Amino acid sequence: MIVYILAVFLFLIGIYGVVVKRNLIKIVIGIAIMEYSVNLFLILIGYVKDGTAPIITDQVSEIVFVDPLPQAMVLTAIVIGLATTALLLAIAIRIYKKYGTFDIREIKNLKG
Amino acid sequence: MQYFIPLFVAVPLGGAFLIAIIGNFLKGFGKIFTSIVLAFLTGFSLYIVFTLQGSLVYGIGGWELFDKIPIAIYMVLDGLSIYLLLIINLIGFLSAFYSISYIQKFTAENNYYTLFCLMVAGMNGVVLSGDLFNIYVFLEMAAIASYALVAFGIEKEELEASFKYQVLGGVSSLFILLSIGFLYWYTSTLNIADISKVIAKKGGSQLVVFSQVILLSGFGLKAAMIPFHAWLPDAHSSAPSPISSMLSGVLIKAIGAYVILRLFFNMFEVSYNTSLVITIIGTLSMVIGVLLAIGQWDIKRLLAYHSISQMGYVILGVGIGMLVLAQNGERAVAALSIAGGLFHLFNHAVFKGLLFLNAGAVEYETGIRDMKRLGGLSSVMPVTTSTSLSASMSISGIPPFNGFFSKLIIIIAAIQAKYYVLSILAVFVSIITLASFLKVQRFTFFNKKGENWIKREPPVREVPFTMCFSMVFLAVLCLALSMLIVPSVRDIVLTPAVDALIEAGEYTTSILGY
Numbered sequence: 222m223i224v225y226i227l228a229v230f231l232f233l234i235g236i237y238g239v240v241v242k243r244n245l246i247k248i249v250i251g252i253a254i255m256e257y258s259v260n261l262f263l264i265l266i267g268y269v270k271d272g273t274a275p276i277i278t279d280q281v282s283e284i285v286f287v288d289p290l291p292q293a294m295v296l297t298a299i300v301i302g303l304a305t306t307a308l309l310l311a312i313a314i315r316i317y318k319k320y321g322t323f324d325i326r327e328i329k330n331l332k333g
Numbered sequence: 334m335q336y337f338i339p340l341f342v343a344v345p346l347g348g349a350f351l352i353a354i355i356g357n358f359l360k361g362f363g364k365i366f367t368s369i370v371l372a373f374l375t376g377f378s379l380y381i382v383f384t385l386q387g388s389l390v391y392g393i394g395g396w397e398l399f400d401k402i403p404i405a406i407y408m409v410l411d412g413l414s415i416y417l418l419l420i421i422n423l424i425g426f427l428s429a430f431y432s433i434s435y436i437q438k439f440t441a442e443n444n445y446y447t448l449f450c451l452m453v454a455g456m457n458g459v460v461l462s463g464d465l466f467n468i469y470v471f472l473e474m475a476a477i478a479s480y481a482l483v484a485f486g487i488e489k490e491e492l493e494a495s496f497k498y499q500v501l502g503g504v505s506s507l508f509i510l511l512s513i514g515f516l517y518w519y520t521s522t523l524n525i526a527d528i529s530k531v532i533a534k535k536g537g538s539q540l541v542v543f544s545q546v547i548l549l550s551g552f553g554l555k556a557a558m559i560p561f562h563a564w565l566p567d568a569h570s571s572a573p574s575p576i577s578s579m580l581s582g583v584l585i586k587a588i589g590a591y592v593i594l595r596l597f598f599n600m601f602e603v604s605y606n607t608s609l610v611i612t613i614i615g616t617l618s619m620v621i622g623v624l625l626a627i628g629q630w631d632i633k634r635l636l637a638y639h640s641i642s643q644m645g646y647v648i649l650g651v652g653i654g655m656l657v658l659a660q661n662g663e664r665a666v667a668a669l670s671i672a673g674g675l676f677h678l679f680n681h682a683v684f685k686g687l688l689f690l691n692a693g694a695v696e697y698e699t700g701i702r703d704m705k706r707l708g709g710l711s712s713v714m715p716v717t718t719s720t721s722l723s724a725s726m727s728i729s730g731i732p733p734f735n736g737f738f739s740k741l742i743i744i745i746a747a748i749q750a751k752y753y754v755l756s757i758l759a760v761f762v763s764i765i766t767l768a769s770f771l772k773v774q775r776f777t778f779f780n781k782k783g784e785n786w787i788k789r790e791p792p793v794r795e796v797p798f799t800m801c802f803s804m805v806f807l808a809v810l811c812l813a814l815s816m817l818i819v820p821s822v823r824d825i826v827l828t829p830a831v832d833a834l835i836e837a838g839e840y841t842t843s844i845l846g847y
Contacts, residue, residue: 232511239504245496252503259510266518291517294466298510301473305506308477309499312484316492330490331497331567 231258245313256302267291335389341457349450356443363446371426407463412829417460428575431803452478456587494571501564505554512547526844556589559618570633574693581640582686599840605659612652619645650674650743673742680735684727687807691721699786709782720808727811729767735814
């Protein structure tokens with residue numbers, strides 16, 4: 222049980238980073254931490270104690286398998302996360318070129 | 334027939350791929366091909382609207398049910414899906430056609446059309462998918478394409494808006510993924526129909542309620558409902574205008590409101606608490622959105638705030654229907670209320686799409702978005718003025734335009750369900766909307782001629798043909814959609830969509846067969 226709670230705790234650390242930090246790059250890191258915690262959580266759901274890789278062999282009945290579906294989901298989620306993080310960093314670099322700073326207190330052209 | 338369902342995803346996805354490659358060698362390939370693809374999909378979805386009986390189910394890979402357990406990844410096309418598909422592809426086609434002239438002032442046209450096709454493919458996928466994780470994948474596809482499109486101008490404002498949108502969008506996507514994880518933990522399946530069966534059999538638990546809360550906040554963020562609305566005015570006003578009309582007109586519905594409806598009607602059982610929360614969120618969005626819009630002078634920002642308010646009407650209509658269903662009230666009242674909400678969803682896509690295209694036309698010719706510096710454009714831009722007038726009357730609910738009828742249905746349903754306060758609020762918000770759009774009309778198109786654009790070189794004139802065509806088409810639709818209240822037309826388009834939500838069990842039966 223404790224590992225699930227730790228995964229959720231990691232998620233909360235990510236949210237803390239997104240909400241509190243004022244540097245664009247640190248916000249991106251916060252989102253990345255949240256993403257890894259969700260991936261970790263999905264992997265933990267599929268874990269079965271003493272389970273092996275889910276490959277069907279002749280002695281199927283004697284072997285306990287781990288759940289392969291969350292692993293497939295996590296692989297997809299990692300690829301999606303890569304795209305999001307890459308785009309976020311690209312935009313952050315562009316913002317730095319335009320504004321000359323990473324501080325969100327100075328990047329506030331839009332309001333109202 | 335069901336073998337053609339994947340075309341809705343495959344054709345725009347393949348289109349995006351081809352444009353990225355062939356567009357480099359063949360100039361002008363992207364703009365023509367995007368319009369052709371979306372026109373084809375619009376025609377195809379119209380054909381299905383007229384021929385669909387019940388629902389079509391397609392299992393990817395052709396896997397059969399094994400011991401009543403679904404193995405294939407399902408795509409389900411029922412009344413509600415086809416209703417959304419029609420909206421997505423129609424508005425998408427008109428926006429793409431409008432872009433042919435509009436986007437010429439930007440560089441990298443190919444990237445624009447590639448991302449446009451990707452966004453449409455993602456939205457079509459979300460609407461068709463019968464599997465929770467697939468919904469997440471398609472949703473991210475549409476969302477990432479929209480993040481990039483918001484930043485397409487790569488000026489200070491666009492980049493800032495895009496970053497804000499990405500951070501909030503990324504957090505909401507992770508909320509959605511986390512709640513999918515919780516649901517998988519509880520039910521050991523990802524198929525929506527199967528989850529609903531398992532929850533009905535095992536009974537609800539705290540875990541299900543918790544995942545409902547995270548799902549609602551995740552999709553509420555995507556739909557920009559009121560506590561989560563902060564990104565919408567920035568993102569929708571910074572994007573290029575055809576993209577604003579796609580985002581406001583379609584994206585917040587397809588990946589926000591639609592998924593809320595689908596999951597909370599067809600997957601979870603309709604309960605009093607969730608329907609109360611949904612109704613309250615809808616009411617808050619409706620009222621606060623319009624109050625925030627009053628003080629705006631940037632024309633696109635004002636429209637963006639009105640999007641929040643009008644989406645509030647949609648959620649309110651559906652929420653009242655859920656409340657009636659949860660209390661075992663009259664099904665006819667619930668059906669009327671949900672029909673009002675869904676009708677308003679289509680209407681909002683049409684008139685808000687048109688208003689953003691009008692704003693784009695004004696910006697295209699004058700380069701100004703601040704209403705205080707505009708004025709008197711009616712003398713030089715007659716088509717833009719008249720179409721914008723019809724859209725404004727439609728959004729403020731003046732008969733015989735479509736917005737009047739959908740608001741009327743929602744208000745009548747609220748009175749029949751004895752929620753008098755909500756009906757009064759709906760009328761009140763409609764009046765403020767009218768005042769707000771009188772301001773837009775007066776300061777932009779009438780009034781005395783603004784000095785800021787009169788000396789401009791080249792002189793301000795009517796926009797090119799493709800832009801005019803899209804605007805006139807949508808303005809005609811603003812009137813024509815009023816026909817949806819005629820019973821014989823309503824039975825073809827609107828009633829199947831409402832039935833898909835009210836007869837929640839049929840969705841499950843069509844996939845699992847029991």
